[in-house]
Amino acid sequence: MKTRTQIFVLAAVLSYLLTASALAEVSAITGTISKVTAYRGQALVTRTISVELAPGTSELIVGNLPAKIIPESLYAQTSENLTVLSVRYRERAVRADTREEVKALDAQIKTVRNQLRYAERDHKHGGNLWAKYDNIWKLAVDASHVDLNRGLLASEQIQSLAEYLQSKWNTLHQNALKLEDQMAELKEQLELLNRKRKALDTGRSRTEREAVLFIRKDGNKKAAIELSYLVNGANWLPQYNLRANPDKSTVLIEYNAVVNQTSGEDWNGVALSLSTAEPAMVAGAPVLEPMAVVLASRRPTEKPSSQISAGVPMQVDRPGGLNGRYIDRSKHFRELIKSRRTQSTKGAAAQKQLGQIAITNQALEFGATRKDLERMKEQISEIARIEGVSVTYNLPGKLSLPSRTDQQLVTVAAVSAEADFTLVATPLLTDYVYLQAELLNDSKTIFLPGPASMFRNGEFVGKSNLPIVTVGEKFTAGFGIDSQIQAVRELEDKKTRIQGGNRIDTYHYRIALSNYRGTPAELRLLDRLPSTDDNSIKIELLKTAPELSKNAEYLRTLRKKGILRWDMNLKPNSVDQNATVVNYSFTMEYDKNMQIRPSRAGN
Numbered sequence: 001m002k003t004r005t006q007i008f009v010l011a012a013v014l015s016y017l018l019t020a021s022a023l024a025e026v027s028a029i030t031g032t033i034s035k036v037t038a039y040r041g042q043a044l045v046t047r048t049i050s051v052e053l054a055p056g057t058s059e060l061i062v063g064n065l066p067a068k069i070i071p072e073s074l075y076a077q078t079s080e081n082l083t084v085l086s087v088r089y090r091e092r093a094v095r096a097d098t099r100e101e102v103k104a105l106d107a108q109i110k111t112v113r114n115q116l117r118y119a120e121r122d123h124k125h126g127g128n129l130w131a132k133y134d135n136i137w138k139l140a141v142d143a144s145h146v147d148l149n150r151g152l153l154a155s156e157q158i159q160s161l162a163e164y165l166q167s168k169w170n171t172l173h174q175n176a177l178k179l180e181d182q183m184a185e186l187k188e189q190l191e192l193l194n195r196k197r198k199a200l201d202t203g204r205s206r207t208e209r210e211a212v213l214f215i216r217k218d219g220n221k222k223a224a225i226e227l228s229y230l231v232n233g234a235n236w237l238p239q240y241n242l243r244a245n246p247d248k249s250t251v252l253i254e255y256n257a258v259v260n261q262t263s264g265e266d267w268n269g270v271a272l273s274l275s276t277a278e279p280a281m282v283a284g285a286p287v288l289e290p291m292a293v294v295l296a297s298r299r300p301t302e303k304p305s306s307q308i309s310a311g312v313p314m315q316v317d318r319p320g321g322l323n324g325r326y327i328d329r330s331k332h333f334r335e336l337i338k339s340r341r342t343q344s345t346k347g348a349a350a351q352k353q354l355g356q357i358a359i360t361n362q363a364l365e366f367g368a369t370r371k372d373l374e375r376m377k378e379q380i381s382e383i384a385r386i387e388g389v390s391v392t393y394n395l396p397g398k399l400s401l402p403s404r405t406d407q408q409l410v411t412v413a414a415v416s417a418e419a420d421f422t423l424v425a426t427p428l429l430t431d432y433v434y435l436q437a438e439l440l441n442d443s444k445t446i447f448l449p450g451p452a453s454m455f456r457n458g459e460f461v462g463k464s465n466l467p468i469v470t471v472g473e474k475f476t477a478g479f480g481i482d483s484q485i486q487a488v489r490e491l492e493d494k495k496t497r498i499q500g501g502n503r504i505d506t507y508h509y510r511i512a513l514s515n516y517r518g519t520p521a522e523l524r525l526l527d528r529l530p531s532t533d534d535n536s537i538k539i540e541l542l543k544t545a546p547e548l549s550k551n552a553e554y555l556r557t558l559r560k561k562g563i564l565r566w567d568m569n570l571k572p573n574s575v576d577q578n579a580t581v582v583n584y585s586f587t588m589e590y591d592k593n594m595q596i597r598p599s600r601a602g603n
Contacts, residue, residue, distance in 0.1 A: 028063030028210060031227065035271040036401075037392070038259060039279050042070075043234035045263070049225040053217045057085070065089075065209035066231055066264035066403075073230035073279075074211055081221045085214040094208045102197075109193045116186040123179040126172050199404050231263040236274050238450030239409070240466050244419065244437060244479045245457065251419045251439055251477065255412040255447060257393075259401060266402040274412065275392040276448065286351045291359060333376050336361050391446050415443040423482055423523040427489035427511060433523070435479045441469045454479050484516040485523065485570070492583075503592040506542070506585060513580040515570035523568040524549075529586050530596070531562035537590045544584035 031049035049062065071089040078084055211227060241254040257274055261267065340357050343350040368376065393412050401408055419437040435456065441447060447469040454461050454477070461480030469475045493508040515521050529539055539562075549555075549565040558565065570580050588596060 028061040030064045031062060031225075033265070033267055033270050034226075035273070036267050037273040037275050037279075038234050038236050038261070039275050039277065041235055042230050042232055042279055043261065043263065044073075044228060044230055044279055045265075045267075046226050046228045049223075049227060051223050051225070053082075053215065053223045055217050055219065057214065057216050060213040060215055060225070062211040062213065062227055063208060064265070065211060065229070067207070067209070068232040068263045069209060070230040070232065073228075075228055076211075076213055077226045077228070078215065079221070079224040081217060081219045082223055082225065083216045083218075084225075085216055087227075088212050090210050090212060092208050092210070105193060105197050109190065109197065112186055112190045112193060116183060116190060119179050119183045119186060123176060123183065126176050126179070129168075129172060230279055231265075233262040233264070233403075235260050238412070238448045238466075240447070240450055240452035241455065242452050242464075242466075242477055242479075243455045243458070244421075244435075244477075246419075246421045246435070246437075246479075247457075249419055249421065251417050251437055253413075253415045253417055253439075253447070255415065255445065257410050257412050258407045259410055260405070260407050261401055262403055262405060264403055266400070268400045268402075269398040270400070272395045272399045272401070272410070273392055274395065275390070277390045277392065286354050288358075289355060291362065333361070333364055336364070391448065393445075413443070413445045415441070415445060417441065417443075421479075421522075423485055423521055424526065425485070425487035425513065425523055426526045427487040428527055431487070432481045432483075433485040433487055435482050436524075437477050437479060438474060439477060440474050441471060444471060446470050447475075452477075456480055485521060486514040486516075487525065488512045488514075489527070498592055499589075501592060502589050504587055504589045505596075506587045508585045509583070511582040513568065513570055513582070514575040515572065515580070516575060518572050520572055521570040523570055525566040525568055525582060527564045527584075529562040529564065530588065532599075536594075537588065537596070540587050540589075542585040542587060544582070546582065 029049065029051060031047035033045060034048040035046045037044040045066075047062065049060075051060065053060070069089075074087050074089055076084045076087050211229075213225070213227070215223070215225070217223060236257045236259045239256045239258050241252075241256070243252040243254070245251070259274075336357055340354065340361075343353045343357065364372075364376075395410060395412065399410060401410075417439045419439050421435060421437045423433050424436045425433045447466055449468050450466055452464045452466045454464050456479045462478075464478055466477070467475060489509065489511045491507065492510045495506045497504050497506075509527070511525065511527065513523065513525065529541060532539065541564075544564070544566075546566060546568075548559070549567045551565070551567070554563075554565050564584065566582055568580060568582075571578075574580055590596065
């Protein structure tokens with residue numbers, strides 16, 4: 001019985017050792033980062049792994065995962081002859097960074113540190129020699145002050161010693177200067193190398209991160225595996241250069257992306273995509289739960305909803321209002337929409353947060369006035385247009401983006417667009433006349449909102465912002481000031497008369513347009529009449545010379561709001577007495593006991 005027990009224990013130990021030996025032979029591989037999709041704040045990284053596996057079940061360890069990996073996002077896809085049984089994430093402590101570039105940089109740092117240490121020791125040694133020679137000099141000086149007939153040194157010896165010491169001091173002084181210059185240079189090199197080393201450490205730690213895959217292989221085909229995971233520390237923003245050529249009626253739109261990634265791993269020679277989508281790795285949907293409501297007493301400053309719907313509460317305090325001032329709740333509503341978008345990517349994992357956002361959202365709707373609703377609709381429309389567009393750009397070729405804090409510029413697209421150039425003068429706002437172009441995006445690229453540098457005939461003219469422009473959509477871009485065109489606006493005359501109980505004011509304006517060019521100039525002139533929804537104020541355009549623009553879009557929209565537009569063709573060298581002149585007059589009729597004043601913004 002004892003012998004059987006010993007045999008059983010021995011077999012168990014042997015089995016354990018064989019298993020441990022087999023596991024110890026499983027070495028980590030890294031694979032090759034083949035493609036990356038950069039989102040706003042995150043990136044989806046895919047590694048391609050080619051490995052020889054025996055038929056049956058195998059354990060595969062993929063190492064050197066980045067520090068900013070999101071472990072729960074790990075997943076693997078394989079070829080037809082493979083089946084991924086499980087993928088799990090693990091971490092283990094390591095002593096040193098194993099990257100080749102880090103090893104090379106550490107070797108440089110060590111060399112420079114040694115050189116600096118040797119230079120400091122040499123400098124210190126020179127100082128010690130200086131002190132020793134100084135003592136000998138004192139001895140020679142003391143000897144020169146005694147009777148040379150009884151002294152140990154003759155005058156010739158003292159002179160020779162002084163010359164020798166002076167030579168040594170000069171040599172030590174020159175060596176000290178050289179060593180000080182050398183130490184300063186070595187310190188600068190060491191500081192630069194340490195900064196590079198710190199940049200390489202961005203997003204990394206002394207922890208090895210690994211993915212452990214259990215795979216079953218059928219047949220003898222080579223295993224092809226794609227391991228994908230999300231990382232934090234990645235972002236991109238659109239940036240544009242618009243290069244106008246008015247003589248050819250074209251604008252070159254250079255669409256670039258400023259990419260920044262500090263994930264902790266370099267992306268070398270990858271297929272890079274840029275996306276505005278929100279990466280979601282959760283399959284379960286959140287559950288809509290019942291919402292209970294109760295009655296509560298109305299605050300003293302609140303008015304019944306019947307009064308609110310009648311349009312009365314413009315000057316009525318609402319909850320949070322002060323002294324009759326309207327409180328805009330639409331900004332809070334906008335923040336709720338943004339927060340919901342962020343939490344929505346977590347699905348059922350964000351059940352509690354999404355539920356609370358929904359309750360707050362409905363509470364805002366229950367207490368909303370008609371004005372609130374209008375502004376909420378505006379917020380929804382704006383967010384849906386700017387943030388609701390999901391676009392993915394697949395960049396051509398292979399790109400490399402190291403993990404570092406510096407921003408890196410990549411090209412998304414270059415589009416040549418036909419442009420309709422015109423000059424725009426708005427003398428009520430500014431004395432300057434601007435060159436403007438109407439462009440059509442007839443490419444297959446959607447332009448996202450972003451800053452733009454504007455160029456005209458190769459010269460930089462200023463900064464601007466490009467709005468979101470979908471495929472087939474027109475947009476307007478400005479290309480700076482044209483100093484050869486001037487517009488001067490003046491109120492020539494004002495007359496007032498009383499008719500019955502009303503006051504009638506008549507205004508006469510004159511706008512002079514000067515063209516200092518030797519060529520004709522197409523110009524769009526803009527001015528305005530006051531506008532109102534108050535039926536007790538009557539505003540009427542009496543006459544205008546020349547006539548207003550016949551543009552259908554202008555007549556349908558801006559003309560109804562009081563904006564005046566003239567489409568002008570200025571003759572060459574039309575200045576001073578030959579300047580092009582626009583005249584117009586309008587009247588305002590209202591109660592003589594009242595006065596006209598601009599409406600406050602928001603009312």
